[in-house]
Amino acid sequence: MSSSPKPKTSSPASFSPTDFFTLACWLFDTRKMPASSCLIRTIINRAYYAALISARDFTASSTRGEGGHKNIVQALKDRKGPYIANKLESMRINRMLVDYEMTSALTERHAQAALSASREVLFEVGCAPLSAKPYTENYLNSTCFLSE
Numbered sequence: 001m002s003s004s005p006k007p008k009t010s011s012p013a014s015f016s017p018t019d020f021f022t023l024a025c026w027l028f029d030t031r032k033m034p035a036s037s038c039l040i041r042t043i044i045n046r047a048y049y050a051a052l053i054s055a056r057d058f059t060a061s062s063t064r065g066e067g068g069h070k071n072i073v074q075a076l077k078d079r080k081g082p083y084i085a086n087k088l089e090s091m092r093i094n095r096m097l098v099d100y101e102m103t104s105a106l107t108e109r110h111a112q113a114a115l116s117a118s119r120e121v122l123f124e125v126g127c128a129p130l131s132a133k134p135y136t137e138n139y140l141n142s143t144c145f146l147s148e
Helices: 018-029 037-059 069-080 082-100 108-124
Strands: none
Touching: 018 037, 018 108, 037 069, 037 082, 037 108, 069 082, 082 108
């Protein structure tokens, strides 16, 4: 196991999981009021995967096999302690709810909490976005999406 995290830069050949976080923030910041359940679920999902994949890379662990995502939580606990691992575990449980429990009542506060927890995990594993990219009208244009 390597102790250093994988590079965090985006290029056409690589993908930075922090781009999921940036997308989740954009979705939250540009939402229509009130936000739809679909939108809130998507924000929570993307915020979780930004944190999970960054933690996976930081710990040089795998989501494969029995335990999957819980493996990353345990590896993060071993490397960074229980506080941040519990943040990721809470996000994991919430992500399962938003993806599989369609009757769960969600509010924008759930999305805000997911973004906050994701930001904390990203910071702890050294992957926090350095600065927010300005949002433009063509942000979701596939030829411009999250390009440098």
